[in-house]
Amino acid sequence: MKATNDLSMKPASLSFLRRTFSSLRYRNYRLFWLGSCTEHMGLHMETIAIAWLMKELTESPYYLGLLAVCKVAPLIPFAIVGGAVTDKVDRRRLLIVCLVGEGLISVSLFVLAHSGAIVPWHLLFAAALSSVLTGFNHPSRAAIIPNLTPKNEWMNAIALDTVSVRTAFIIVAPISGYLISWYGTSILFGTRAIGMTVAVWWLLMAEIPLNVISSKQKGIFHNLGNGLKFAFANSLIISLVLVFALREFQVETTNVFLPFFADDILRSGASGYGYLNLAQNLGGVCGLFGIITLGNFKYKGWLIICAGLATGLFISIFSISQWLILSFILLLTFSGLGTVFENVSRVALQSIIPDEMRGRIMSLREVMRGIFGSLASYGLGLGGEYFGILIVSLLFGIFIIGFVLTLAIFFPSFRNL
Numbered sequence: 001m002k003a004t005n006d007l008s009m010k011p012a013s014l015s016f017l018r019r020t021f022s023s024l025r026y027r028n029y030r031l032f033w034l035g036s037c038t039e040h041m042g043l044h045m046e047t048i049a050i051a052w053l054m055k056e057l058t059e060s061p062y063y064l065g066l067l068a069v070c071k072v073a074p075l076i077p078f079a080i081v082g083g084a085v086t087d088k089v090d091r092r093r094l095l096i097v098c099l100v101g102e103g104l105i106s107v108s109l110f111v112l113a114h115s116g117a118i119v120p121w122h123l124l125f126a127a128a129l130s131s132v133l134t135g136f137n138h139p140s141r142a143a144i145i146p147n148l149t150p151k152n153e154w155m156n157a158i159a160l161d162t163v164s165v166r167t168a169f170i171i172v173a174p175i176s177g178y179l180i181s182w183y184g185t186s187i188l189f190g191t192r193a194i195g196m197t198v199a200v201w202w203l204l205m206a207e208i209p210l211n212v213i214s215s216k217q218k219g220i221f222h223n224l225g226n227g228l229k230f231a232f233a234n235s236l237i238i239s240l241v242l243v244f245a246l247r248e249f250q251v252e253t254t255n256v257f258l259p260f261f262a263d264d265i266l267r268s269g270a271s272g273y274g275y276l277n278l279a280q281n282l283g284g285v286c287g288l289f290g291i292i293t294l295g296n297f298k299y300k301g302w303l304i305i306c307a308g309l310a311t312g313l314f315i316s317i318f319s320i321s322q323w324l325i326l327s328f329i330l331l332l333t334f335s336g337l338g339t340v341f342e343n344v345s346r347v348a349l350q351s352i353i354p355d356e357m358r359g360r361i362m363s364l365r366e367v368m369r370g371i372f373g374s375l376a377s378y379g380l381g382l383g384g385e386y387f388g389i390l391i392v393s394l395l396f397g398i399f400i401i402g403f404v405l406t407l408a409i410f411f412p413s414f415r416n417l
Contacts, residue, residue, distance in 0.1 A: 039199035075366045083364070169277060242368070248376060284339040312401035
């Protein structure tokens with residue numbers, strides 16, 4: 001089944017606006033994209049509530065770091081298995097099962113929050129369980145997208161998929177901040193279940209092509225071994241996968257410390273926390289539209305390197321800012337740059353792997369999130385507890401600069417993308 005049967009117009013003949021959203025011309029991708037929008041609106045509202053509630057319950061950077069660890073650590077084993085399962089089963093059904101599981105977790109938190117029985121370990125356990133499902137969710141999502149549009153639209157489709165995630169956060173972040181200020185966190189629990197339910201409905205309407213047969217005929221662990229051999233035999237794949245580790249350092253710096261920057265340093269409370277979350281995702285959307293405008297450009301490797309270096313620099317400056325407006329601008333800027341190097345890497349990686357291995361190779365992205373996200377989150381939480389969040393954030397910004405320089409020096413194929 002082809003996903004290219006909606007329109008035959010060439011992208012060059014379209015207006016700027018239609019070129020920017022060209023992937024949405026394809027019905028199946030459009031339905032998939034709408035599902036992503038509704039899924040992430042509910043997810044982000046509940047994520048903001050969980051982080052703020054953990055701060056209220058503990059007043060500890062260590063627990064915020066531990067919460068971030070629980071969100072990513074289970075990805076280390078489960079994303080690898082999830083990638084192999086993705087290449088063997090119906091990817092849409094697997095994605096729907098994951099969404100239903102997320103909805104059940106959300107309902108459980110709703111009951112605990114509204115009964116007044118919720119405690120920190122409930123939030124940690126829910127985060128870990130959600131991460132297990134993410135290990136299956138994200139490889140299946142990544143493997144589905146290239147089958148919904150022609151190859152020349154992949155840059156646009158992948159960027160717009162991330163736009164759906166970021167736009168959802170832009171919409172709900174300030175709303176969530178004000179709702180927490182007025183009514184507390186309990187009102188936001190259960191929103192994830194609503195978003196997941198609507199996302200399942202959109203997915204059921206879409207026609208998703210089935211997997212390549214050769215991967216389905218072999219056992220999961222046989223497929224897993226072949227996928228890992230393929231990945232580690234290619235230095236370009238390894239370098240692109242390591243970019244996701246770089247992105248994780250940037251993301252976890254804000255995930256762990258943002259509530260404390262908002263409340264304790266910038267003195268802006270829950271509403272300021274909402275605005276900082278808005279900046280983070282608005283910057284991401286700006287970066288994504290920049291990628292879309294560039295199209296299938298040359299020198300992808302150098303773009304990733306420059307964006308990564310600038311990200312580390314702006315994180316370092318953000319760590320010493322004492323003004324909400326300046327912090328908003330800095331956060332917007334380095335979030336946009338981080339989105340650029342992450343999504344350009346995704347497109348480059350998708351373009352060099354065969355479809356029957358797509359789930360397994362793309363699952364390595366989640367493994368990087370698990371390994372380096374756990375290290376970053378725990379290090380940030382522990383360091384913030386003993387040395388203060390300003391010093392630790394500054395050091396992480398410097399570390400990101402060193403990480404990018406290492407990639408640029410030791411992976412020449414990466415520079416030549």
